[in-house]
Amino acid sequence: MQDALFSGLFGALTTEHRMNFIANNLANVNTTGYKRHTLAFKDTMAYYAHDEIREPLMHLRSEPLFPEPKNMARPRIAVSQIDFSQGSMEFTGNPLDVCINGENAFFRVTTPNGDYLTRSGHFVLSSDGTVMTASGYPVQGTGGNIVIPPGTRNVVIGGDGQVSADGVVVNQLALVSVDNPQNLEKRGHNLYKTRDRTNVAEGDAYAGGARLEQGFTEKANVEVVSEMVNMIEVNRQFEAYQKVMQTADTIDRAANDKVGRRVG
Incomplete structure (x- = not known):
């Protein structure tokens, strides 16, 4: 048994x-x-x-030599x-909350252990005005860290990722697409990293049709x-x-x- x-x-x-x-x-x-x-x-x-042996039988009444598989x-x-898959959008009204509209698109963040990808668009400002994740990691723009000047009253993030502070463009949120999302693995803090012994080719998610929605967050697809x-x-x-x-x-x-x- x-x-x-x-x-x-x-x-x-x-x-x-x-x-x-x-x-x-x-x-x-x-x-x-x-x-x-x-x-x-x-x-x-x-x-x-x-199980792999199929012995020949002389006629239909012949007894098999081996047991049944x-x-x-x-x-x-x-x-x-x-x-x-895309999660539903939830309105928050917070200008630093950004929802990705598109499945194969990720924000890039910088950590002490290197760059990671995330879908979480719930951002905050550090003491020096750097846009960061809720875990305290800087969010990357096409020109590096995104810094909002002190005293800014109105922050606008367009569908193409352009970040404006009181009408002045300061950076653009980097939005990354990958050729095979299943080669990503979770690394904690809602972050993703390429699996060991695999390669992921990154591209421009905006060119693939992904857009951003300011004042919304993406809910979990659970x-x-x-x-x-x-x-x-x-x-x-x-x-x-x-x-x-x-x-x-x-x-x-x-x-x-x-x-x-x-x-x-």
Whole structure:
């Protein structure tokens, strides 16, 4: 019964991974620009030598020389990816809140560990007027850091990213597109970085049709009801795999007990 025990174990481990992603999605339902993480599974088949043998039969009533194929299925994670679909826009009225209208577009921010990408357009001003993320990282423009002069009363950010302070253009928000968003991975603080051993070609997202909407933020693309249904489903799956392992253990114990009595 070891195969049943291991199948239950592998199933429980994969559902645990899925539960972690669902819990993280729900925890970030109110995080600006957050993108949900999804998992997909497939069955991997364990083959035996006789499964690949198709012996010739003399006639229809001939007895087969080998047993029927018995492929053992064990679930594995097949696809783990980020859903970059557009989230809904929420009006805030804050001139430093900017929403990206377009899926394949990201802001560029600078951190002590290098440049990162983000979808979160909830910006603030530092003490010297630098436009920064809520985590304190400078937002990059086409001319470097975006600095609002002291005493500015009116900040306007156009759809093309141009930042004006009291009618004077001071910079343009850099908006980056990538050739394959699935080569990006989350690095915390709502930031994205290129996966190890992969390359991402960057382009101008404005040229691809992306626009900015001032006074709005992009809500997380997480549907609470769907995620809760997925959580209930995963919880029941985990309980089922537990029962498989418990049943396999009970049968193994009973078999060992009977064998021990006969030997004794």
